[in-house]
Amino acid sequence: MNTYQLTIGDQKRDLPIIPISKDTAIASFVLLGDDALSYAAAKLLLAKLPRQFDYLVTVESKGISLAHDLALLSNHPRSVVIRKSVKSYMKDPLATTVNSITTDHEQTLVLDGNDAARLANKRIVLVDDVVSTGGSLRAAEHLLRKTNCRIVGKLAILAEGAAARRTDIQFIKPLPLFNLDGAIKPVE
Template sequence: MSSFNVKVGSISRDLPAVQVGNVNRVPLVEFIGDSEFTNETAQAMLPLIPEGTEILLTVVTNALPLTHEISDRSGIPYVCARKKRRTYLTDPMIQEVPSMTLGVSETLWLDGLHAQRLKGRKVTIVQDVVASGGTGKALARFVERAGGTVIGYLAAFKQGDSDLPVTFLQELPRSI
């Protein structure tokens, strides 16, 4: 199996290549279950947080541990959108994501109480990898609908072409 090596701070990881559709294989970034890599990446991302950020917004699953660590180190609180409807969500906002990296459209859910935390706030959207920008745009729509202002997009990695003005640590190849 082929892989792609990344180095963040003092940590190096060989990212396995996974098949995406029928077209190509791409490096798979996994923060879940890799505390060492997650912590080092969060630390490296701290200087990239836009000045004036009052709250971070992310989406489950892989970006959540990264955002949590960034929040813990910076003191900036965060809100997380979900990919499934949960029975305990109060008056949730719903946002379609037209095209995800892996070619699967999804629906994102943001608890109404969490959406209230975005109102009037300067928000930075945090992702693990930005490829097409679809997820970032969907998260931005949550912010706008909740009455907040997106002041930045932050990602550990960027892969491919996206028109989002994202700040990132490293670029990943589109195909390996």
């Protein structure tokens, strides 16, 4: 199996290269359960946080541990998670849809109405593990605009493919896309 070696701080991982379409493969980066890597990334992203913000917000699920670590390290001990389905405990949830590069179907993103009320007129930093097409971030921004909050920053561990050219997101490292043979694809 082809792999891509990734180093974040003092953490090294060999990521398996997995096909996701007829001509493209990705280095599969799974943050869930990798607490040491999440913490190392949060320590590096801490310096990229805006000076003034009220809440960290992430989209379920792989960014949750990162948002948790960043919240504790930055002394902002409350973060908000945008969920991928409506839960029975939610009050007046806000919802939108998104298509992701790593999912073969449309997903729903949901913000609990109670969280929406807390975020109203606040300064928000969006946090994610990997930004690729930016679809999840756009959908999250769409939901957050309904709360009248102000997005003051966007952070990710990795920017995949052409996302590494974006200037609106702070990230630690670029992550290439691959051909099916494991060779790095040129950025289009």
